[in-house]
Amino acid sequence: MTNRRLLKYLLRDLPKGQRRWLFGGLLLALTTALSTLGLVAAAGWLITACALAGAAGGAVMTVEIFFPGALIRFFAVSRTVSRYLERLVVHEAVFRILGRLRQALFTQQMQRPFASLSGLRDGPLLTRLMVDVERLEHFHAGLLLPLSSFFTAVLLLALTAWIVSGATAAMVILLLGVGVLLLMIAFMVQHGRRDASLALAQARANTRLHDLLAAHRELQFADPSEQNLEQWLDQASSHRQEEKNLADGAARNDSRIQLLFSLGLVGLTLISTHSAHVQQQATALPWWVLVLLGLVALAGLATGLVPALRRWAMVRVAAHRLAPATRTSPSINSPMAAQGERHGPVAWQLEGVTLARGLSDRPVLDWVNLQLPAGERWSIVGDSGAGKSRLAALLVGALSPDGGRVLMDGEAMSHWPEAARFARVALLEQRSVILAGSLADNLRLGNPELDRDRMIRALQATGLSEAGLTPETRVGEMDRTLSGGEARRVALIRTVFCDTPTLILDEPFRGLDRGSIDKVSDWLVTETRGRGLILLDHRHHPALCPHGQLRLRNGGLERT
Incomplete structure (x- = not known):
């Protein structure tokens, strides 16, 4: 310059x-x-x-x-x-x-x-x-x-x-x-x-x-x-x-x-x-x-x-x-983004997929072939450090496999622009990101048209209203600080309220006690009805994932 x-x-x-x-x-x-x-x-x-x-x-x-x-x-x-x-x-x-x-x-x-x-x-x-x-x-x-x-x-x-x-x-x-x-x-x-x-x-x-x-x-x-x-x-x-x-x-x-x-x-x-x-x-x-x-x-x-x-x-x-x-930044938008305007849950297909984690560690996936039909609801169970988060990133295209192909609705992941992928799949990561502002501001990040009544019902169903939280409550370091469990529930509600036909939830119950898990699970059953669901956790949740579970271990995904 x-x-x-x-x-x-x-x-x-x-x-x-x-x-x-x-x-x-x-x-x-x-x-x-x-x-x-x-x-x-x-x-x-x-x-x-x-x-x-x-x-x-x-x-x-x-x-x-x-x-x-x-x-x-x-x-x-x-x-x-x-x-x-x-x-x-x-x-x-x-x-x-x-x-x-x-x-x-x-x-x-x-x-x-x-x-x-x-x-x-x-x-x-x-x-x-x-x-x-x-x-x-x-x-x-x-x-x-x-x-x-x-x-x-x-x-x-x-x-x-x-x-x-x-x-x-x-x-x-x-x-x-x-x-x-x-x-x-x-x-x-x-x-x-x-x-x-x-x-x-x-x-x-x-x-x-x-x-x-x-x-x-x-x-x-x-x-x-x-x-x-x-x-x-x-x-x-x-x-x-x-x-x-x-x-x-x-x-x-x-x-x-x-x-x-x-x-x-x-x-x-x-x-x-x-x-x-x-x-x-x-x-x-x-x-x-x-x-x-x-x-x-x-x-x-x-x-x-x-x-x-x-x-x-x-x-x-x-x-x-x-x-x-x-400064120039690559854009997530492209002429192909309009093709992402398809409705209905997503189907995945893994063909000989290998996903490494490090030079000396065992790979997360080692030549895995798998089909996840559209609209089905599966648990992927694995121990801590097994690679569940990397698998979730792979399914949304945030990570590329080290070998093989990942198909979404029969098309290679590279065919889908990022805007189109995230218009169809919402991902809840393990990190609960809460921005300084009102709860309503945080919950509307994924759905700007979200109405207040629906927020209140979600807060009541997940037990957050019992802690005195309302859509107008301001959260952040200078206002009301949220505990780990409260922040997790807010992040989960925000993800579920995204208008996408498929959800990937990475340890949604992390930091919650048994009673809170039951409340959140009941709310999820109601709110995610008719949508595809991939739930990654340490244990299976049959009420949420009636189609079964896959265990991630030793580089493979085993149906159990």
Whole structure:
């Protein structure tokens, strides 16, 4: 992504719809900066004027103290109020921008295939996406507003100096601003690529660490000397050293900026002492002091600007990965999706299917041939770790067999687009995913047209209403937290309410006590009548699966 496209994305596309908040934050940041300059300058003017009046001895000299005093109070109050409001408005703007970005990002991710989405749950990719989103926060709050405030303050102080002290003072201030800009550009040229390389290297190191942790059992045999771990530790150490070097470089450049302001302050002081206007009229001295102290306040605004520029590398890397123009995702939709509009339960056929689990483990399925007629209801029973979840993923096409073919309604699984498969088969996974929101929001994820009365009947039948849960109950970390059994029942109700002719339920009674299992089982018998059902559990449930059971063991599916 070119710098032009990057800035276009950050300044136009990213804050789209929130520019008023961002502009308001910018105005408040400018107000804060100008109030800081005004407070220091007005106080310096008043102190100097009073000192000159005291030094005048018996001479007659009039000093206006009420208006400068009012200015000092005004700037003190406006600085405090504007800084507080700036924090509120800027944070609101950033939260709105990032909220819109997250919504757009996850809307885009929802078009990815199910297997790809499943990989986002625990893997480093989801963490990286969230870190990238958070890094973009630094652009507006940590870069755009401080830089805009500083250079605007430079221009206004130069204008003030030109009015009260002449063109020479204004030129010095403008030259200082140009010097700061040149130092920043030099820092970016010298360290920008190193910062970006470090950000990418740290991301790769995090991915490699995840891989090492995931493969730690295999590495105990393949790498007993822990060379891979030592290599990662060496890389981490070099990254820390590079981080320290870059931070030291930023601090040195920040010191150069402060030195530049100190030299400018000395230069302006010398100019003021040799100014003919000051020598001829002592009352001009307070105005020079106003400019000098304004320059001191300006130096304070410049503090930390160069270290903040280091965030640009992280922002650039994050924007490059998140910008819609540079990200494409495979879509679950295709012209064939319309063929999935078929009604009636699904029939499966397994032809010589082999499904491996690992290089050394026994396969879940080893050359299995099986037919599951449409509309029948079967239990697939197996011990923990037997591979029931992998078998469920195989039946919905989320996993491909290592050998053989899986047919759905006589067609190879690859013939069915994912949208068509999930329009016909609803899968309850072992993980019970509950989103923050109301129970009604969670239950309507699979069926937006679900009415409230049907929800209430389901909650009553499964015993959730006894726990005080209603469709309006808000659940989540900040609201009502659900127990494992409650979350399982909510996930089960949501899956059953999906308008699909066939259901695959992977351990639907997990985490439930005996009484809850009986209630849920009775409700399932009623709600799933006329639909195909594959129930994977540790034991057979004849009331739900009258056609029989299949036992998954030793790589085979045995009818019992």
